[in-house]
Structures are given as C-alpha cells and as structure tokens.
Amino acid sequence: MMPGGGFESMMLRRRRNRLQPQTVADSGLTGPVEIPDPAPPNQPNDFKSRYQRLSESVKGTAKALPRVFRLSWQASRPLTITLLIVTVVSGLIPTATAYVAKILMDAVVEAIQIHGSTRPDQTVLYIPMVGDFTVTSVGKIVGIAAFQLVIFILQSVATMLTTVSQQLLQERMTLSIRHQVMAHASRLHLSFFEDSASYDLLRQADREAPMRPMSMMNSALGLGRMTITFSSMIVLLITVSPLLALVALLAPVPLFISQSKYGAQSFILNYMVSPIRRRMDYLSSLVTTDTYAKEVKLFGLGPYLVDRFERLGKVYYERQRRMIRKKNVAGTLWGLISTVTGSAIYLYIALRAVSGELTLGDLALYTAAAASVQFSVGGLFSSFSGMYENNLYLDTLYRFLGTKPEIDRPESPAAMPQPLRGHITFDHVSFAYPGAEEPALKDVSFDIQPGETVAVVGKNGAGKSTLIKLLCRLYDPTGGRILLDGVDISTLDPDELQRRISAVFQDHVSYQATASENIGLGDLEHLADKPRIEQAADRAGIATRIERLPRGYDSPLGRWFDEGVSLSGGEWQKIALGRAFLREAPILVLDEPTSALDAQAEHDLFVRLRQLAEGRTTLYISHRFSTVRQADRIILLEHGKLVEQGTHAELMELDGGYAELFTLQASAYLDA
Numbered sequence: 169m170m171p172g173g174g175f176e177s178m179m180l181r182r183r184r185n186r187l188q189p190q191t192v193a194d195s196g197l198t199g200p201v202e203i204p205d206p207a208p209p210n211q212p213n214d215f216k217s218r219y220q221r222l223s224e225s226v227k228g229t230a231k232a233l234p235r236v237f238r239l240s241w242q243a244s245r246p247l248t249i250t251l252l253i254v255t256v257v258s259g260l261i262p263t264a265t266a267y268v269a270k271i272l273m274d275a276v277v278e279a280i281q282i283h284g285s286t287r288p289d290q291t292v293l294y295i296p297m298v299g300d301f302t303v304t305s306v307g308k309i310v311g312i313a314a315f316q317l318v319i320f321i322l323q324s325v326a327t328m329l330t331t332v333s334q335q336l337l338q339e340r341m342t343l344s345i346r347h348q349v350m351a352h353a354s355r356l357h358l359s360f361f362e363d364s365a366s367y368d369l370l371r372q373a374d375r376e377a378p379m380r381p382m383s384m385m386n387s388a389l390g391l392g393r394m395t396i397t398f399s400s401m402i403v404l405l406i407t408v409s410p411l412l413a414l415v416a417l418l419a420p421v422p423l424f425i426s427q428s429k430y431g432a433q434s435f436i437l438n439y440m441v442s443p444i445r446r447r448m449d450y451l452s453s454l455v456t457t458d459t460y461a462k463e464v465k466l467f468g469l470g471p472y473l474v475d476r477f478e479r480l481g482k483v484y485y486e487r488q489r490r491m492i493r494k495k496n497v498a499g500t501l502w503g504l505i506s507t508v509t510g511s512a513i514y515l516y517i518a519l520r521a522v523s524g525e526l527t528l529g530d531l532a533l534y535t536a537a538a539a540s541v542q543f544s545v546g547g548l549f550s551s552f553s554g555m556y557e558n559n560l561y562l563d564t565l566y567r568f569l570g571t572k573p574e575i576d577r578p579e580s581p582a583a584m585p586q587p588l589r590g591h592i593t594f595d596h597v598s599f600a601y602p603g604a605e606e607p608a609l610k611d612v613s614f615d616i617q618p619g620e621t622v623a624v625v626g627k628n629g630a631g632k633s634t635l636i637k638l639l640c641r642l643y644d645p646t647g648g649r650i651l652l653d654g655v656d657i658s659t660l661d662p663d664e665l666q667r668r669i670s671a672v673f674q675d676h677v678s679y680q681a682t683a684s685e686n687i688g689l690g691d692l693e694h695l696a697d698k699p700r701i702e703q704a705a706d707r708a709g710i711a712t713r714i715e716r717l718p719r720g721y722d723s724p725l726g727r728w729f730d731e732g733v734s735l736s737g738g739e740w741q742k743i744a745l746g747r748a749f750l751r752e753a754p755i756l757v758l759d760e761p762t763s764a765l766d767a768q769a770e771h772d773l774f775v776r777l778r779q780l781a782e783g784r785t786t787l788y789i790s791h792r793f794s795t796v797r798q799a800d801r802i803i804l805l806e807h808g809k810l811v812e813q814g815t816h817a818e819l820m821e822l823d824g825g826y827a828e829l830f831t832l833q834a835s836a837y838l839d840a
C-alpha cells in the first residue's frame with residue numbers, strides 16, 4: 169500500500185497542529201512521556217483498496233517524471249543520454265548472462281553426450297578430457313565463453329558509466345536547483361520570510377530539494393532497468409518453456425504482497441517523524457546550541473532536560489522496537505512462502521530434466537531467472553517508494569518556485585524625482601499583516617520635510633517598525649499611500665526606491681566577513697573602496713576599534729573563521745551603522761540604532777548624526793528619550809495610531825502621552 173492522499177492529508181494535519189497552541193503536557197518539557205503517534209490514515213486495508221491506492225500513487229508519481237527528465241536534460245544532455253543507454257544495457261545483462269549460461273551448459277552436455285555415445289562399452293564413470301572432444305564442440309564452447317566474457321566486460325563498463333554519470337549529473341542538478349532556489353528567494357517579498365508556513369517551504373526547498381530530482385531519476389532508472397530485466401527474462405523463459413515463464417511470474421506474488429504491506433508501513437514510519445522524536449530533537453538542541461547555553465546553564469536546566477530526553481527516548485525506542493520486529497518477522501514469513509514455492513518449482517524442473525523433458529541448461533536458466541525475477545519484484549517496490557517519496561519533496565520545490573513575489577512591480581515605473589529631495593508623506597496609511605486580526609497601523613498621516621530628522625516613539629508593538637517597513641516598501645500599505653517628493657512609492661521601481669534609502673534595522677546582520685566587507689556591503693559599488701569604507705567607519709564611531717584589530721580592516725569578524733574576531737553587541741551595531749553611512753542615500757532610516765550602545769557612544773553618535781543627517785531626511789525609532797528629544801520632530805504612536813506629533817518642547821507642553829513616557833524614563837534616572 170502506498171499512503172497516497174493519506175500522507176498528504178497527514179502532512180496538512182501536522183502543519184495545522186503546529187499553528188494551534190500546544191498544551192503544556194504536549195511540549196515534552198513536562199507531563200507524561202507517552203506522547204501518542206499520529207493516528208494512521210483511516211483507510212480500508214483490504215487488497216483491493218491497497219491496489220487502488222497503489223495505482224493512484226503510481227499515476228501521480230509518473231506524472232512527475234517528465235519534469236525530472238527535463239531537469240536532467242537541462243543539466244546535461246550527454247550525461248542523460250549516457251544514463252538512458254546504460255540503463256537499457258544493464259537491464260538486459262542479467263537475461264543475457266542467464267541465456268549464455270544456459271547455452272554454455274547445453275553445449276557442454278551435448279559435447280559430453282556426443283563423446284559418451286562413441287564409448288558405449290564404458291561402464292564406470294568416465295570424465296572426458298578436452299582432447300577427446302571434436303573440434304566443432306570445443307570451438308562452440310570457446311565461442312560461447314568468449315561471448316560470456318564480452319557480457320561481463322560490458323557489465324563492468326556499464327556499472328562504471330552509471331556511477332560516473334549519476335555522480336556528475338547529481339552535482340550539475342544540485343547546483344542548478346540551488347541556483348534556482350536562491351534566485352527565486354532573492355526576489356521574494358519580506359512577508360514570505362515572516363510567515364512561518366512559507367518560510368518552512370523555503371527551508372525545505374533549500375535543504376532537501378536539491379538532492380531529490382537525481383534520487384528520483386535514479387529510482388526511475390532503477391525501475392526501468394528492473395522492468396527491462398523482468399520482461400526480457402519472461403520473454404526468454406517463454407521461448408524455452410511457457411510453463412516456466414508462468415511459474416517464474418507467480419512465485420514472487422507472496423513476496424509482492426508482503427512488500428506492498430510492510431514496505432509502505434516503513435515508508436510512513438520514516439517520513440512521518442513522530443511527535444515524540446520532534447520533541448526529543450528540541451530538547452537536545454536546547455542543550456547543544458550555543459545561543460541557549462548561557463540561560464540553560466544559569467537556570468541549571470541541563471540535567472532536567474537530559475533526563476526528559478532520556479525518558480522520552482525510552483518510549484520512542486520501545487515503539488520503534490515493536491514496529492521493526494513486526495515488520496521484519498512478518499515480512500520474512502511472507503517472503504518464505506515465495507522461497508518455498510520457488511524451491512518446489514526448482515525440484516519439479518530438476519525432475520523433468522532427469523526425465524529428459526528439459527535440459528540442464530533450462531534448469532540453469534530457470535535458477536537465474538527465478539532469482540532475478542524475485543529480486544526485480546523487491547526492487548520494483550523499493551524503487552517506486554523511493555520515487556514517491558522524492559516526489560513529495562519535489563512538489564515542495566515546485567510549490568516554492570511557483571510562489572509569486574508579492575510586491576507589485578509596476579510595468580512601467582514612474583520616474584524617480586531628480587534630484588530626490590527626500591520629502592516623505594504618509595497619507596492615511598493603514599496596514600494589517602497577512603492573517604493578522606488587528607491592523608498594525610491605522611489611518612496614519614504625517615509629513616517629513618526634506619532634511620528633517622524625525623523620531624518615532626511608542627510602546628512595544630505600537631507599530632513603529634511597521635512604519636519603516638512600509639516606507640522601505642518591504643510591504644505595501646493595505647490602505648492609503650506613501651509619497652516621496654509627491655510621487656506614490658507604489659508607482660516607483662522598488663529596487664530603485666530601496667537604493668535611495670539607507671537603513672539600520674533592529675535585527676541588523678553580522679556578516680561572517682572582514683570588517684571592511686561588513687561595511688562595504690552597504691553599497692556594492694563601493695565594496696572594495698577603502699577610503700570611503702574608512703570614512704563610513706569613522707562616522708559610525710568604530711574606526712579606532714577596527715584599526716586596533718590584528719589585521720585592521722582586513723580582519724575577519726565572527727566565529728566562522730579560525731582567527732575571526734568576536735565583537736561586542738554595541739560594536740556590531742556600530743558596524744551596521746557604518747554600513748548605512750557608506751550608502752550616500754537621501755533617506756536615512758534607523759530602527760533603534762543605539763539600543764546596544766553605551767551612553768558615551770550614543771551621545772557621540774547623535775552629535776555626528778546631526779552632521780550626517782544634514783541634507784538627508786532621517787527617520788529613527790528609539791526608546792531612549794535622551795536621543796529622541798534631539799529630533800526636529802517627534803511622532804508618538806499608540807496601538808497603530810498617530811496620537812501626538814511636535815517638537816520635544818511642544819509635546820512636553822501638551823502634557824500628553826509623550827510627556828508621560830518622557831517623565832517616566834527621566835524620573836527612573838533621577839531616582840537612581
């Protein structure tokens with residue numbers, strides 16, 4: 169039985185389960201360790217239904233084959249052709265070998281008989297020597313043996329060619345698919361990365377899919393090869409004895425039944441990672457991952473987590489043991505029926521050979537044929553289940569490649585205003601994240617004059633970062649519009665817009681690269697422009713620190729490198745600022761750029777920012793009011809709404825939400 173639709177519906181169920189809140193007992197951290205496995209798909213299990221599901225799976229999988237061959241064809245035509253030819257040849261070789269063994273044996277027996285008939289007086293067993301035979305029979309035997317040698321050589325060559333072509337094609341296809349996944353991911357919209365289900369899709373496409381087409385191709389070719397062996401063997405047997413062909417076909421039926429039952433069970437077992445194992449993996453990662461180490465150690469969680477792992481592990485092992493035992497014992501018993509049938513037939517043929525109705529060669533042929541037909545039946549099933557499994561992953565790949573970047577790229581974008589002054593207008597902007605019940609921004613309108621520095625404040629979750637994502641066009645507003653120098657940004661080319669914006673995000677990236685590259689990535693055109701990079705580092709207040717590094721600007725940063733330098737959180741943040749300063753963009757966006765900076769560094773930065781922001785429109789988010797008060801204007805957001813705006817003095821005078829937050833923070837400092 170192939171799980172067919174049942175498997176997919178199970179995957180869907182799993183995805184839904186993931187989105188639903190888990191009970192505490194289910195997390196694996198507390199509660200009973202007997203976490204149940206998902207119920208198997210509720211489907212009838214009689215032979216007919218199994219057969220129907222099998223044929224549905226066969227059709228579904230067969231449909232996937234053309235696209236896999238297309239991928240292989242695109243990757244390399246010569247290798248694909250070689251592989252196809254070699255598959256046909258390898259499929260015929262077992263039949264040819266069996267046939268040659270038969271004619272060789274028949275020739276030997278015939279030669280013995282011819283020679284034996286000339287010595288009718290012989291009563292004791294007489295073993296003839298080569299010299300006793302006629303030249304014709306020796307010639308024939310040598311000819312057949314030579315033919316056999318050719319087949320053996322062909323077999324070695326075919327094996328070598330298969331290995332080489334498969335490995336080379338694997339490399340080519342993996343490269344080409346990874347390239348496609350990367351290229352597509354780089355075009356995707358931010359919401360794709362922020363949604364867990366679609367992000368899962370990307371991770372799977374990136375991790376699993378590159379290997380799959382070639383595995384599928386290999387399984388398909390294996391299936392083809394075995395089908396060729398199987399059919400040619402049957403044809404050969406028919407020419408010798410139709411009865412033999414029939415029995416060779418019937419003998420593996422019990423094996424086929426057992427394969428179809430237990431093969432599918434182990435398939436489900438392998439691909440349905442049981443919930444208990446997922447929890448074990450999580451517990452293990454809590455103890456073995458660097459980012460969790462500090463907290464796990466401080467709270468003394470290690471022994472507790474290890475103990476939970478062990479207890480879950482015992483339950484898991486017990487379930488595995490039962491399943492593995494059942495599968496193998498039952499599978500072997502069914503297989504034995506085939507073996508017994510085969511032996512009975514073998515005996516029957518041997519007896520017929522004795523009575524002279526079949527030759528010794530026929531007996532040899534049947535032996536080879538029966539073994540290879542049985543092998544093919546086993547192989548047919550595992551090749552097919554391999555294809556089925558690979559196809560599931562390929563589906564993921566094609567679903568990923570079929571996703572559309574959600575930002576609409578205008579067909580003929582409006583011209584970017586020249587020169588860009590940096591006048592930003594939010595005009596009744598509203599926004600709700602996909603699937604979110606509450607909008608993150610509600611009817612927000614404000615205006616930032618060219619060169620103005622505006623700070624956005626508000627409590628956690630007020631919508632500050634969302635505002636910035638919309639301005640950078642990482643999302644499109646669900647209502648209202650954003651104008652840049654009077655032009656609606658949705659009519660501009662998003663790439664061109666983003667080139668005019670320089671940003672530091674809350675979760676800025678620490679690239680595993682040299683100090684110089686870390687800053688240079690802010691503007692690819694100046695990736696290796698040392699003087700500009702040094703100037704940007706100086707503006708961000710990190711130049712002296714970089715100069716003190718063992719290899720200055722060429723020092724590798726981060727732990728990926730053997731001699732990589734580990735920077736502090738604040739130093740990394742300054743590097744990110746340097747990256748933003750490298751880009752000579754008219755709009756500067758800073759999302760909590762000073763959260764990791766010490767008081768001195770923050771003060772220095774804002775003194776510099778005043779110079780840097782000159783001529784640039786700057787929008788920054790900060791929870792530090794010492795920084796905020798220096799802005800030309802301050803915007804206060806509350807639950808996605810703009811509730812106050814003005815200078816620090818104006819807002820203090822207003823004595824509203826801003827004044828309250830400011831006083832709260834200031835008094836905290838004063839009390840201390």
Ligand SMILES: Nc1ncnc2c1ncn2[C@@H]1O[C@H](COP(=O)(O)OP(=O)(O)OP(=O)(O)O)[C@@H](O)[C@H]1O
Nearest residue numbers: 362601604608626627628629630631632633634635
């Ligand atoms: N990718 C997302 N998908 C769904 N909802 C989101 C997403 N990002 C943020 N939100 C929600 O939108 C609201 C506003 O989030 P936002 O990040 O803009 O807040 P913020 O003011 O920047 O908060 P903080 O001060 O904590 O950084 C929050 O309620 C948050 O839960």
